[in-house]
Amino acid sequence: MGNFGARLGWLALCSIPISLGVGRFWHIYVARGDGVPYPYRTIALTVTDALVGLTCAGWLAWRWRSRPRPAMARGTGFILLALALLTVAAGASIVSAYDRRLALGVTAELAVLVIFFLAASELVVVFPRRWLLTGIAVAVVGQSLLAGWQAVAQTTVPAGKLFNGWAAELTSHDQGASIVMLPIVGRWLRSYGSFPHPNILGGFLALSLAVLAVHMDVRVRRLRAVALAVGFGALLLAFSRAAWLAVMLGAVTVLLVGPGRWRVMPSIRSRLAVAGAVAALTLVALVRGLSLGSLVEQNSIDTRAFYNSVASQVIGRGIAVGAGNLVVAQRHLLGAEAAGSEPAHNVFIIALAELGAIGLVAWLAIMGSLLFAAWLRRAEPGTRAGPLAAVAALTPLLLLDHYLWTQSAGRVLVVWALALLTASEGTRHQDDIRLEIRVTPARITTGEANA
8 A cells, every 4th residue: 555655646746747737627615806817716626736635645655654754855844844834824814814715725725735745855755756857848848839839820729728718719919918019020929838827837837947957867868858948948938037037047056056067068069059048038038128118018017016016005904914815805905996806926925915924934934944955955966956946946936926826736836846846866766776787887888998
């Protein structure tokens, strides 16, 4: 039962990257709020939630029957405590939340995610990374191909109806955040992949590419290289400035802090690929920067400023442990017309409004625990890059958008990324050791022949 549970949990964990792109969900509770999108006021179950539950259940069955607990990377316990503090903050907000059922739902999910973080951290130590990296690479390539099709066709067909249950697909003729204005081209539909928003596609790709960059496995190096290349291209097509910044900071961190990532690149082609990626990102960012004066871009900037000001009014009410779900709270306090239908585009501001000061402290503790974990691993180059890459990639995503907190799949994505990025890169399964034993003599023989 124990071994079966471990394998079941591992299989579920490896499948999560693919499931994150399935946006359909089954309602448990929907709060009142005409005009407010369902994800902001719903307790629901998704395919990803089921896989998280299977991961936890399989891990618990395995731990019940297994040998002593496997050693995790240094500092992992501090990250776990920070996540637990966030769960406590969510639980405390139930007392003063304007919709206690929504607050209870978030608290329950966070409690499960604390267990999920511990489960994923231990399973990564026990099993070889090959299948995990394969699952991530397949998800990235699939989303990238879909994003490329959407860029060519300038429509979200068929992802909107198929994966998210939309009534109609979007095109470049629609209005809102899905459109950018490009020089010469004019109106351009941002790529969605199978996600409900381009920014979510960008965040998923940024964090997935960070995991692929930190963890290496010789058996999936070609698939990994393809995923990194096409994933970066899809990231550009999402036109998410937060995701661009996240992948840029994450890449710089991995190259500078990782154990000789830049120095051991096998050929000049690898270095040219990195230089080309930087040039492409700079060019696309410059193109979008030139359109900041357009009506579409100005509307986006004004909308962000408006929702930040609405959240500040909720914070100004001085509710000690927070007002609960921000969209619901701001409509109760300010009225539907004055409050709008979205939360602020900053997770730290949302945490202060929803959970009070303890919620903000919890998020800062998560970031601080990552830095502390990296410091504890300062003598272990193979393990310190992950926590620092997590800080670099998550910071812009948390500061410039909200989906990593306001949506269930976003919360899973954060904890999933934390578990994988803080896992030891040096963890080796017996299959990895056997492969190394087979490869090393061959390299020695080749070297002697060349000599």
